[in-house]
Amino acid sequence: MKRKVLIIYTGGTIGMEKDYETGSLRAFDFNHIFNKIPEMNLLECEISVHQFSEPLDSSDVGPEEWKQIAKLIEKNYEIFDGFLILHGTDTMAYTASALSFMLNNLKKPVILTGSQLPIGDLRTDAKENLLTSLYYASLYENDEAVVQEVALYFEYKLLRGNRCLKYSAENFDAFISPNYPILGESGVHLKVEESRLFKTNTNDDFFADLHLSDRVFLWRIFPGINLENLPEIPKIKVLILQVFGSGTIFSSQKTEEILQKIKDNGTEIVVISQCISGGISLGKYNNSNIFKKVGAISGEDITAESALAKAMHLIDNTRYKGSFGENFSKNLRGEISEFE
Incomplete structure (x- = not known):
């Protein structure tokens, strides 16, 4: 039985070719x-193709485009066995993270890939990424999809979508998953580490939850920052602070007062680490206790991309019971590690 895969081409380098008259890259008809x-x-x-009416550079792909992709998957969910999203690399981890939260009760593969070089280049990585992604998107055993989550395939590795980040603008091996092992690897044999895959524990029907809020802000703490600017950010429901190491910030009464003012203004504070690997451990150092005092939420070992997408999805989302903090702290789609 041939599996049916829908390719959704949003744009990006993978769909470019060189215009030999001008020397510039242009999108071709996918x-x-x-x-x-x-x-x-x-x-x-069996492969079908849906391409955006105008191919987008990934820097132009945001919440509205995430909704467009999610609606396409929802519309075609019963028709196709798997979905492959071709996407520019710069914001691919954001899109993968957002879709992981938006696609509820997912039991089919949704794979994202792209390339560092255009598909027409002699040394392109596009061909291998595309072909192997199609394998993963159509991989079934005993009439059940092997991959039932949003994943990203790049340079021989299958990664959890909401666990990865782009770390190189030049290497073919452009993505890493620093806090979760790879889901699969392509070599002579196509390998899948099934024990690492995320599976939903419900038999409820699939649906796309398109709720996304823009009332979130990410701020990277740096030595000498003037924190007095923070309370002046208007209309923010969630402030994600990217702090030092395992959760430290300069410890002073003034810092605590400013953070408390932010909380009192009705803004939730989420704390994530600036380190690529590892995560937040409030209380490990004295300079992290300030976050406990003001009631900040630990982001554990979540990536910045996933933290933003998760917050955007949860803010004022009536589908979730309980407070924002309670839901953000839950491991919803395998985006954070569950420590003993």
């Missing part, structure tokens, strides 16, 4: 992808 990569015809899956 409906002609089979001419570019005839090997796709050899795959044991």
